[in-house]
Amino acid sequence: MKTVVVTTSPGFGKVGCVPQRIQEHDWEFIRCTDTTRPDGGVADHIERMEFLVVGLIPATAAVIGNAPRLRAVLKHGVGVDNIDVPAATARGIPVFNTPGANANAVAELALGSMLSLARRIPMMHQVVVGGAWQRHIGTEVEGKTLGVVGLGNIGKTLARKARALGMKVVATELYPDAAFVREHGIELLGLDALLAQADYVSLHVFGGKDNAHLIGAAELARMKPTAYLMNFARGEVVDLDALTAALQSDRLMGAAIDAYVAEPPDRSHPIFVHPRVVFTPHCGADTTESVERMGLMTIADIDTVLAGDRSPRVLNPEIYATPQRG
CATH class of the missing domain: 3.40.50.720 (NAD(P)-binding Rossmann-like Domain)
Structure with a gap:
């Protein structure tokens, strides 16, 4: 069964070598960027979603809590103010970002x-x-x-x-x-x-x-x-x-x-x-080089979670001290 990766980022997986890297991983890759919906359309895939790569659309406590197979939340960027990190931590789910990439x-x-x-x-x-x-x-x-x-x-x-x-x-x-x-x-x-x-x-x-x-x-x-x-x-x-x-x-x-x-x-x-x-239209991070760096870091952290290892970019390392809760 393919790994299900959902993203609310319009840029993740589109720039540089990142599309090829995603294709090589053979994930089921789903983009949810419908701005008319509060979650971008994530609800349509929430039962199967294993990884959520977040853009500017919030990853709320409801999204995190209603995703039974969710293994990690990853910010395609740096600021995680639109991710409910405590909700992820309560479930033992790691949260990552891409510090320095942009x-x-x-x-x-x-x-x-x-x-x-x-x-x-x-x-x-x-x-x-x-x-x-x-x-x-x-x-x-x-x-x-x-x-x-x-x-x-x-x-x-x-x-x-x-x-x-x-x-x-x-x-x-x-x-x-x-x-x-x-x-x-x-x-x-x-x-x-x-x-x-x-x-x-x-x-x-x-x-x-x-x-x-x-x-x-x-x-x-x-x-x-x-x-x-x-x-x-x-x-x-x-x-x-x-x-x-x-x-x-x-x-x-x-x-x-x-x-x-x-x-x-x-x-x-x-x-x-x-x-x-x-x-300018919130485009500070929008360069080919920056978006590629963010994408590669995100892919690397997904690979780390799939391998059962820990990434130094995890923002809530305390989850590793307690067993994951459903």
């Missing part, structure tokens, strides 16, 4: 967004294709200060690139890599001090209730009026209403947004007509 991709998009803001590239493009010839004096990033909120794999990769461009880097991180901080000359600060100093603030923290509105009106008020905010984390991390108010009153120079509370977002929100904001 770090370079997201860092490069953050860097590109920063340069786009500094030189108003999207606006200048529209000026030229619209038939006008309006030049704009921008700024250089060299010599500016980048504030990295969340110095994990993505934050560290961005910090290295920013330092190579001649930027000063300050960061806030609950569990900093002391050796990395020393090696790259990064100054660790509290969030308030970082916001006050940085010319660009780039967010790379997990979502969820603990970080909801991490950046709100009070935090935005601490930033320089010439500064830019960039959100490559999750939509709920930034209070969009407060950000809009700060931009409209010129208390903030601009912003770049890649993550939204609802996706696709409600474009009737006034921020979507602001000329100093750069928008």
Whole structure:
């Protein structure tokens, strides 16, 4: 009998050598990405599903609890805020993600967004294709200060690139890599001090209730009026209403947004007509190289579970201390 692998990720199994690797495994591979259904269509296969590879569609307690043959839940990405890890742990089911696989991709998009803001590239493009010839004096990033909120794999990769461009880097991180901080000359600060100093603030923290509105009106008020905010984390991390108010009153120079509370977002929100904001459709991890790395790591972890072994990427290792429950 074939192993049944269900995915709610639109990208898993489509890029690089990953489709061939899946074909070689001879799995029954099912894609459930129907956005009109809360579970993407997983319910149609839940009785037989052995592995669930998660995209942005949540893996809820109900999905996990009603899958009698489920052996592992795997995130095709890094953030697992849309996976009910406690529900999986209660059943003795391992949860995996792909740490570091998308770090370079997201860092490069953050860097590109920063340069786009500094030189108003999207606006200048529209000026030229619209038939006008309006030049704009921008700024250089060299010599500016980048504030990295969340110095994990993505934050560290961005910090290295920013330092190579001649930027000063300050960061806030609950569990900093002391050796990395020393090696790259990064100054660790509290969030308030970082916001006050940085010319660009780039967010790379997990979502969820603990970080909801991490950046709100009070935090935005601490930033320089010439500064830019960039959100490559999750939509709920930034209070969009407060950000809009700060931009409209010129208390903030601009912003770049890649993550939204609802996706696709409600474009009737006034921020979507602001000329100093750069928008991308939650595509930070969307490079051929990144998606291939995530896919290969996911396949490797499925193979590990099938072999009865443990992967170092398991997020709930405590399951191995107790027998699995149905």
